[in-house]
Amino acid sequence: MAQITEQADIRPLNGFGLWSEQIAFMALVAFLIVAPTFIYPVLLMKALCFALFACAFNLLIGYVGLLSFGHALFFGWSAYACAHAAKVWGFPPELAILTGTATAAVLGLVAGSIAIRRQGIYFAMITLALAQMMFFFALQAPFTGGEDGIQAVPRGVLFGLFDLSDQMTIYVFVVVLFLACFLLIYRIIYSPFGEVLKAIRENEQRAISLGYKTDRYKLMAFVLSATLAGVAGSTKALVFQLASLTDVHWTMSGEVVLMTLLGGLGTVFGPAVGAFIIVAMQNYLAGFGQWVTIIQGAIFVVCVLLFRRGIVGVIAHALRIRL
Amino acid sequence: MFELLGIPPQALFGQLLLGLINGSFYALLSLGLAVIFGMLNIINFAHGAQYMMGAFTAFFLLQFGIGYWPALIIAPIIVGITGIVIERLFLQRLYQLDHLYGLLLTFGLALIIQGLFRHQYGSSGLPYSMPAQLSGGHNLGFMFLPNYRGWVVVLSLIVCFGTWFVIEKTKLGAYLRAATENPTLVRAFGINVPRMITLTYGFGVGLAALAGVMAAPIYAVNPLMGADLIIVVFAVVVIGGMGSIMGAIVTGFGLGVIEGLTKVFFPEASNTVIFVIMAIVLLLRPAGLFGRAN
Numbered sequence: 057m058a059q060i061t062e063q064a065d066i067r068p069l070n071g072f073g074l075w076s077e078q079i080a081f082m083a084l085v086a087f088l089i090v091a092p093t094f095i096y097p098v099l100l101m102k103a104l105c106f107a108l109f110a111c112a113f114n115l116l117i118g119y120v121g122l123l124s125f126g127h128a129l130f131f132g133w134s135a136y137a138c139a140h141a142a143k144v145w146g147f148p149p150e151l152a153i154l155t156g157t158a159t160a161a162v163l164g165l166v167a168g169s170i171a172i173r174r175q176g177i178y179f180a181m182i183t184l185a186l187a188q189m190m191f192f193f194a195l196q197a198p199f200t201g202g203e204d205g206i207q208a209v210p211r212g213v214l215f216g217l218f219d220l221s222d223q224m225t226i227y228v229f230v231v232v233l234f235l236a237c238f239l240l241i242y243r244i245i246y247s248p249f250g251e252v253l254k255a256i257r258e259n260e261q262r263a264i265s266l267g268y269k270t271d272r273y274k275l276m277a278f279v280l281s282a283t284l285a286g287v288a289g290s291t292k293a294l295v296f297q298l299a300s301l302t303d304v305h306w307t308m309s310g311e312v313v314l315m316t317l318l319g320g321l322g323t324v325f326g327p328a329v330g331a332f333i334i335v336a337m338q339n340y341l342a343g344f345g346q347w348v349t350i351i352q353g354a355i356f357v358v359c360v361l362l363f364r365r366g367i368v369g370v371i372a373h374a375l376r377i378r379l
Numbered sequence: 380m381f382e383l384l385g386i387p388p389q390a391l392f393g394q395l396l397l398g399l400i401n402g403s404f405y406a407l408l409s410l411g412l413a414v415i416f417g418m419l420n421i422i423n424f425a426h427g428a429q430y431m432m433g434a435f436t437a438f439f440l441l442q443f444g445i446g447y448w449p450a451l452i453i454a455p456i457i458v459g460i461t462g463i464v465i466e467r468l469f470l471q472r473l474y475q476l477d478h479l480y481g482l483l484l485t486f487g488l489a490l491i492i493q494g495l496f497r498h499q500y501g502s503s504g505l506p507y508s509m510p511a512q513l514s515g516g517h518n519l520g521f522m523f524l525p526n527y528r529g530w531v532v533v534l535s536l537i538v539c540f541g542t543w544f545v546i547e548k549t550k551l552g553a554y555l556r557a558a559t560e561n562p563t564l565v566r567a568f569g570i571n572v573p574r575m576i577t578l579t580y581g582f583g584v585g586l587a588a589l590a591g592v593m594a595a596p597i598y599a600v601n602p603l604m605g606a607d608l609i610i611v612v613f614a615v616v617v618i619g620g621m622g623s624i625m626g627a628i629v630t631g632f633g634l635g636v637i638e639g640l641t642k643v644f645f646p647e648a649s650n651t652v653i654f655v656i657m658a659i660v661l662l663l664r665p666a667g668l669f670g671r672a673n
Contacts, residue, residue, distance in 0.1 A: 123479045170658050173665040177422045177478050178617060182661065185614040188607070189654035196647060306610060310486060317483065349494035356487025360480050361472060 076377035077242075080325055088231050097227045098295065103335040104234045105292040110315040110327030111241050112284035117313075118322030119245055120277045121257035122172075125180045126187030127285055127312050129167060132304025133190060134160040134286035139206040139299035140199055149212040149220055153290040160286020161279055163190070168278030172271055175260075184306060191304045205300030209293055220294065230291060237287055242324060244280065253277055314352055317359045320366025325379050329368050391643055392522035398639015399632065400528055400597065403535030404430075404590050406631025408612045409619065410539055411586035413627040414546070417559045418579040421470060421481030426612070427605025428492040429584045432458045433591025434600045435496065438507055447510040447596070454592045455585035462584030466577050489606075496602035504599020531593050538589065539628045546624055555579065614657040620670020630668060 091100055109131055116122045138156030141147040147155060171182045194200045201207070211220035220226040244250050255263045256270050263270050293299045302308065311334065319330025334352070341348050359366065365373055372379040408426060415423045423429075436454035437447070445453065465488065473481050509527050516525040546552035558565045558572050566572045591605070598604055619630030634653050642649040660668060 123482070125482075170661050173661050174617070177416075177482060180479065180482055181422065181613040181617050182657070184610055185617065185654050185657055188610045188614075189651045189658075192650040196650075310490070313483065313486075346494045346498035350491050350498070353487040353490030353492075353494060356483055356490065357469065360484040360487065361469060364476075364480070 074378070076372075076375075076379055077324060080379055084325070084328070085235065088235075092224065092227055097223050099335070099339055101227060101230045101295045102292070103332045104230050105288050105295060106312070106315060106335055107328035107331035108234050108237050108291070109285050109288035110312050110319070110331045111238060112281045112288060113312045114316045114321065114323075114327040115241055115244065115284070116277055116281040117316060118327075119250060119253045119257060120274055122175075122274065122278070123180045123313070124171070124183040124278075124281070125306070125309050125313065126167070126183035126185075127281075128304050128306060128308035129183075129187035129190045130160040130164055130282040130285040131289035131292075131308060131312070132194065132299070132301075133163055134289035135293035135299035135303045136194065136200050136206065138290035139209040139293040142212060142294065143206060143209050144199075147212075148216070149214050149294055152212070152294065153287065156290030156293065157283055157286040160289065161283040164279040164282025164286075165275075168275045168282065172274045172278060184309065187304070187309055188306060191301070191306070194301060194304045200299075200301075203301065205298055205302075206293075207298055209297040209299065211294050211297065226295065230295060233287065233291060237284055238328070241284065245324065249273070249276075311352070314356060316366075318355055318366055320369030320372075320379075321364075323366065323368040323372060323379055326366050326368035330366065333367075386643055388521050389523075394639040394643045395636060396522070396524065396528060396532075396639075397642070398636040399532050400635070401638060402632035402635020403532050404594060404608070404631075405612055405615050405635050406539050406628045407535055407586055407590040407593075408608070409615045409627040409631050410542060410624065411583040411590075412612065412616055413619075413621045413624060414542070414586070415580055415583035416621045418555065418576050419466075419470060419474070419481070420478050421473065421485065422478070422613075423580075423583065424482055424485035424609070425465075425489040425492065426485075426584075426587050427607075427609030428489040429458055429462065429587040429605070430591040430594070430608065431496065431600075431602060431605040432461070432492065433588025434507070434595040434598075434604060435500075435591075435602075436588065437592040437595045438505055438600045441507065447592075451589070451592055455588040458588035458591075459581040459585030463577055463581040465584075466580040470580065471573070471577075489609075493602055493606060500602055502601065502603060504601040504604075507595040507600050509596040527596060531597070534593065535590075538586070539631075542586070543624045543628065611653055614653050618653075618657050618660050618667055620667025622667075623669040626667075626669025 088100075088104075109127070113124065113127050116124055134156035136156075137159035138152045141155040142149065142152035167183065167186045170186065171179055174182060195202060199206075211226060213219050214225075214229060218225050218229065220229060252263065252268055252273050255266075255268070256273060260270055263273075289303060292303070315330035315334045316327045317330070318333060319328065320326025337351070338348055341351070363370070368379050408430060412423060412426055415421060415426075433454050436457050437450040440446075440450045440453060469484055469488070470481065473484060513527040513530050516523055517529075518524075546555060554565065554570055555575065558570070558575055562572045587605075594604070615630055615634050616627065618634065619626040621627070634656065637656070638649060638652055641652040645652075648655070
């Protein structure tokens, strides 16, 4: 079976290649420390939430080869759960995020056990349809606030110590949370579990014949990906103090696919890079209305036809390093 | 008048008819998807956008004084030609790659097409009036049947079974089926398979456009009219399995009727019932009702 990622024909790493990921990570941390001095922190936090969302999505497409076209389901519903917990139940932010994340994990388990019954294109269509179903639930359920969403969600005081209504405090919190999840994903990718996932991506039949229960691995990866998308969605709800239908709509699922594709499927840093570019583009082109959608569509077409490695993939391939 | 389970028959049959109409569109669209998938191994995400283009083309033709009846033929041909251009420009480059790239590319195309139409025409609907010959309706005693709606169901049935007949019972269809199974061998017999693939895509897109023209007098002509519909059609395709033409037709009509009945008995669930059925079918019979397990 052909692979969606083009990392298979990777060239041997040069001597610098083993250190490239560490260096890139340090550069990322340095950027996040300096960035608030010249970029509006709310925009940075938005980009970080989407970067985490895209990294979670990439865990599935990049390392198991499963294209989920319904990841907005986990992003949006975790945002609703987190916002509801913080606003109605009065949970502190750490518990609200935990509520949102747990919601995404449970939804991931249910959606995953249905979706992994089919492969390839069907998997994409099934996840899309399940997400659309949950979109209609969100539209009709009383607690989601319908078209208005859940507004004015209190950010609260983290661990009773840090007041998140302060812009810089919540920025530091979002950065720490993002980096922690990023390292967790990195750890998963290079763990023995991650190696089995890659084996399934390359050749599922052979992985089965080697005795791996591939369905369990796929489900586990799906739940992990949904859970991490849940962290992203919950954080987004606190940052913007809003959970709305936009977050569960299929356009959101499409956006996360776009970010990952643009940055580079199956690369460690690609999804984050893609997310930053798309969020920046949406921000600076916001005044152009429908042109944003048209440009996003054009990026899809260009990436698929000419640029399947994505930005980070191209760089990694050219320099013979891992990124 | 008798009542059925506490539901007045007018409401019941009315919703049943609406369900049949929706089913007609599901059947036409999932048929197009199945035909395209069979030859190109690509799931055409732009199908909803092309359905919308069909409706818009009918609307434009009307500005030039070309009415519904010619539009029924002309619009699918025009939109089908745009499909052929898309296949030649983009899709043919993807056949050697993973199927998912076709999905991503056509998704991008759908975004571009819908974005352009919204940029030009906003998101409010444009009116398209029904042909005079089909206005009005018949009172069948137990329900009122608007002529146009009856016509949509009948035409959809004719087109669906016509397509089935061509593919399953004619020589052309035999070539198509053979090329689906083993394109290299069919080429060795001197049949131009790439051209057949191109024309198949054009035909599938034309079917979507035809559905769009038929929908224009019922639903407002609107840039996003196909955006949500295509997701429902995907669910229909998953339920039916894309292996069989007849499966696509039967599932399309059947699910339309079930959706209509849900509107009567449990209106809250009418938006989601098809997705719920999809989940149940996947749990019980992962290959789909008419699909072949592989």
